[in-house]
Amino acid sequence: MGKLSRNVYMISGGVTKFTKSSPDMDFRLRVKKAFDYAMNDANLELKDIDGSVASYFSDHFQRQLMSGVMVQDYLGLTPKPSRRVEGGGATGGLSFQAGVEEIASGRMDTCAVYGFESMSHVNTWKGNEFIALASDTNFDYPVGGFYTGYYAMMAARYLHEFGATVEQLAQVSVKNHNNALSNPYAQSPMNLTIQDVRNSPMVSYPLTRLDVCAMSDGAAVAILADEKKAFELCDNPVLVKGIGSGTDTMRLSDRPFGKVPLLPHEKESDYKNLKYPGVHSFRAGRTAAAEAYRNAGITNPLEEIDVVELHDAYTSSEIQTYEDLGLCKYGEGANFVSEGKADLKGKVPVNPSGGLLACGHPVGATGIMQAVFVFWQLQRSIKKHFGNDKLQISNPKRGLLHSHAGTGTYVTVSIMEAVK
Amino acid sequence: MTIDYNAKMPEKQDVTEVYNVDPLIVKSHYEIDYIHSYAQDSEFFRAIGKKKLMGSKCKKCSYTYATPRSHCMMCGAETEWYELPNEGRIHTFTTCYFGGEAFLKETPFNLVMVEFEGVDSLFMSRLIGAELEDIKIGMKVKAKFKRNLEFSPTDVYFVPVEEK
Numbered sequence: 001m002g003k004l005s006r007n008v009y010m011i012s013g014g015v016t017k018f019t020k021s022s023p024d025m026d027f028r029l030r031v032k033k034a035f036d037y038a039m040n041d042a043n044l045e046l047k048d049i050d051g052s053v054a055s056y057f058s059d060h061f062q063r064q065l066m067s068g069v070m071v072q073d074y075l076g077l078t079p080k081p082s083r084r085v086e087g088g089g090a091t092g093g094l095s096f097q098a099g100v101e102e103i104a105s106g107r108m109d110t111c112a113v114y115g116f117e118s119m120s121h122v123n124t125w126k127g128n129e130f131i132a133l134a135s136d137t138n139f140d141y142p143v144g145g146f147y148t149g150y151y152a153m154m155a156a157r158y159l160h161e162f163g164a165t166v167e168q169l170a171q172v173s174v175k176n177h178n179n180a181l182s183n184p185y186a187q188s189p190m191n192l193t194i195q196d197v198r199n200s201p202m203v204s205y206p207l208t209r210l211d212v213c214a215m216s217d218g219a220a221v222a223i224l225a226d227e228k229k230a231f232e233l234c235d236n237p238v239l240v241k242g243i244g245s246g247t248d249t250m251r252l253s254d255r256p257f258g259k260v261p262l263l264p265h266e267k268e269s270d271y272k273n274l275k276y277p278g279v280h281s282f283r284a285g286r287t288a289a290a291e292a293y294r295n296a297g298i299t300n301p302l303e304e305i306d307v308v309e310l311h312d313a314y315t316s317s318e319i320q321t322y323e324d325l326g327l328c329k330y331g332e333g334a335n336f337v338s339e340g341k342a343d344l345k346g347k348v349p350v351n352p353s354g355g356l357l358a359c360g361h362p363v364g365a366t367g368i369m370q371a372v373f374v375f376w377q378l379q380r381s382i383k384k385h386f387g388n389d390k391l392q393i394s395n396p397k398r399g400l401l402h403s404h405a406g407t408g409t410y411v412t413v414s415i416m417e418a419v420k
Numbered sequence: 421m422t423i424d425y426n427a428k429m430p431e432k433q434d435v436t437e438v439y440n441v442d443p444l445i446v447k448s449h450y451e452i453d454y455i456h457s458y459a460q461d462s463e464f465f466r467a468i469g470k471k472k473l474m475g476s477k478c479k480k481c482s483y484t485y486a487t488p489r490s491h492c493m494m495c496g497a498e499t500e501w502y503e504l505p506n507e508g509r510i511h512t513f514t515t516c517y518f519g520g521e522a523f524l525k526e527t528p529f530n531l532v533m534v535e536f537e538g539v540d541s542l543f544m545s546r547l548i549g550a551e552l553e554d555i556k557i558g559m560k561v562k563a564k565f566k567r568n569l570e571f572s573p574t575d576v577y578f579v580p581v582e583e584k
Contacts, residue, residue, distance in 0.1 A: 023445055063448070063450055123521075125524055128518075128520040128521070129522055129523075131520075138458060138461060138573070142572045142573050143531065143546060143573050144519075144544065145519055145522055145523040146518070146519040148516070149514055149519065149531050152514035153512045153513060153514045153531060153532075156512045156513060157511065157512035201517070203516075204515065204517065205514050252533065253486060253542040253543055254493065254541050254542075255541070255542075256494075256540070279512060
C-alpha cells in the first residue's frame with residue numbers, strides 16, 4: 001500500500017449548527033446551507049465543482065432511498081458524477097477519504113463531499129434501535145439492541161484492564177462540553193463538573209447520559225481540489241498529507257487476543273502482557289493510524305500533531321482512541337486526559353470543537369464536520385468562522401481527524417497539514 | 421372508450437395525525453415482516469433446543485470461536501461445529517437502564533461477554549440472577565436454555581454459578 005498518487009488539498013468547508021431537531025429544514029436544504037457557506041467562503045461557483053461524494057448513514061431515519069442524489073439535484077450538481085459512501089459512524093471519514101481518492105486518482109480536479117443526517121424523524125429510543133441495526137442482527141442486536149450497552153462493556157473491560165476510573169472518563173465529558181462553550185455550531189455546550197457527569201442518569205454502567213453523545217440533525221461540506229486548482233481557487237488551502245483506514249470484526253465477541261501492531265515510536269516490550277485488541281481497544285483505529293502516519297511521514301504522533309478531532313461518541317472511546325492513535329501507550333489514555341494533555345492548552349488539544357459529545361452526532365455529517373474544524377484550525381481562521389478565537393490553537397502545523405463506526409468496525413484517520 | 425370529464429377521485433376518511441402545522445409535521449407509519457433465513461448459522465439455533473451451545477472450530481488452524489462462523493477469519497478455511505463448555509467466566513459486563521425501543525420494557529438488563537476455557541473468542545449474552553453490584557469480571561457463570569424456543573440468541577442466557 002502506497003501514498004496518494006497526487007497532492008490533494010481542502011479548499012473550503014461549511015457546517016450547519018447541529019441541533020436535536022430542526023424540522024423547518026429537510027436534509028437537502030440543510031446541506032445547501034453548509035454547501036453555500038463553503039462555496040461563498042472560497043468564492044466558488046457551481047462550474048468549479050467536478051463531482052461529489054454523498055455521506056449519510058441510515059436509510060431508516062428518513063425512509064428515503066437515494067437521498068444522496070436528491071441532495072445532488074437540490075444543489076444543482078446534476079448531471080455531474082456522484083456516489084454515496086456508507087460505513088456506520090465512520091461514514092463521514094470514509095466519504096472524506098473517497099473524495100480525496102477522486103482527486104488523487106486524477107479523475108476529478110475538485111470534489112464536494114457533503115454529509116448529512118436527520119435523526120429527529122424518530123424518537124430517541126427508536127433511533128437507538130435503528131443504530132443498533134448496525135450490529136449483527138442475528139446474534140448481537142436481539143441480545144442487546146443498544147450501542148451504549150456494547151460500549152459500556154468495552155469501557156468496563158478497559159477500566160478493569162488498565163485500572164482507570166469512571167471519574168477519568170467523566171473528565172473527557174467535562175473537557176469537551178466546556179470547549180464547546182466557544183463553538184457556535186455545537187449542539188450542547190455545557191459547563192460541567194465530574195460530579196455532574198457521574199450524577200446524570202446511568203444509561204449503561206459505567207456510562208452516564210453525559211458520557212454519551214446525542215442524536216442530531218445536521219450537515220457539513222468539505223471541498224477538495226488538486227494542487228493546481230487549489231492554489232488557483234483558494235489563497236489558503238490545506239494539504240491532505242495522508243489517509244488511513246482499518247476494519248475489525250462485526251461482532252465484539254469475535255475480536256482476537258493477539259499482539260499490538262506497533263507504531264514507529266513503540267517497542268514490543270511496551271506490551272509484554274497485553275492481549276490485543278480484546279474488547280478494550282480498537283484494532284481498526286490502530287490500523288488506520290499506522291497507515292495514515294506512514295503516508296504522512298509521522299513517526300512520533302504526540303510531537304508531530306498539533307490538533308486532533310476524534311470520534312468521542314462515548315467518553316471511554318476518546319480515551320481508548322488516544323492509545324490507538326499512539327498519543328500515549330495503551331493503558332495510559334485515562335491519565336492522558338486527567339493530566340490535562342488533551343486540553344485546549346495541553347500537549348495536543350483533542351476535540352477543541354467539543355467533539356461529538358458536545359457538537360452532536362448527525363452521523364453522515366460528523367466526519368465532515370471534523371474535517372471542516374481541523375481545516376479552519378490549520379487555516380487559522382477559527383475567529384472568522386466561530387466569531388471568536390478562544391478555540392484557535394496557536395500556529396498549528398498538522399491536524400488529525402478520526403472517524404469511527406460500529407464497535408470499532410470501520411475507522412479512518414486523515415492527516416491535514418497547513419501549507420501557508 | 422369513454423372519457424369521463426367529471427371523473428372524481430374517491431375521498432378517504434382516514435385521519436392523518438398532525439403534530440405541528442408550521443412546519444407541517446405528520447405521522448408516517450411503517451412496518452414489515454421479513455422472511456429471514458439463518459442460513460449456514462441455523463444449527464446454532466436448533467442446538468439450543470437440545471441444550472447445547474455451539475461454536476465453531478477451524479478444520480485447518482484449529483482456532484475456536486464461541487460464535488457460529490462457517491469460515492475461519494484467521495486462515496479462511498472451513499470450520500466445523502464445536503460444542504462449547506456449559507460454564508464460563510465473565511470477561512466484561514454492563515447493566516442497561518435504557519435501550520433501543522424494542523428493549524425498553526426489559527430494562528434494566530445485564531449484558532455479559534463470556535469467556536470459555538480453551539476457546540479463543542467470546543460470547544455475548546444476557547445475565548440474570550444478579551444485579552449490577554453483584555457482577556464482577558471473572559465471575560463464574562453457566563448457560564441456561566429456554567424451553568419454549570423463539571429461535572433467537574436470547575434462547576440461551578447465563579446465570580451465576582456458586583463458587584465454594
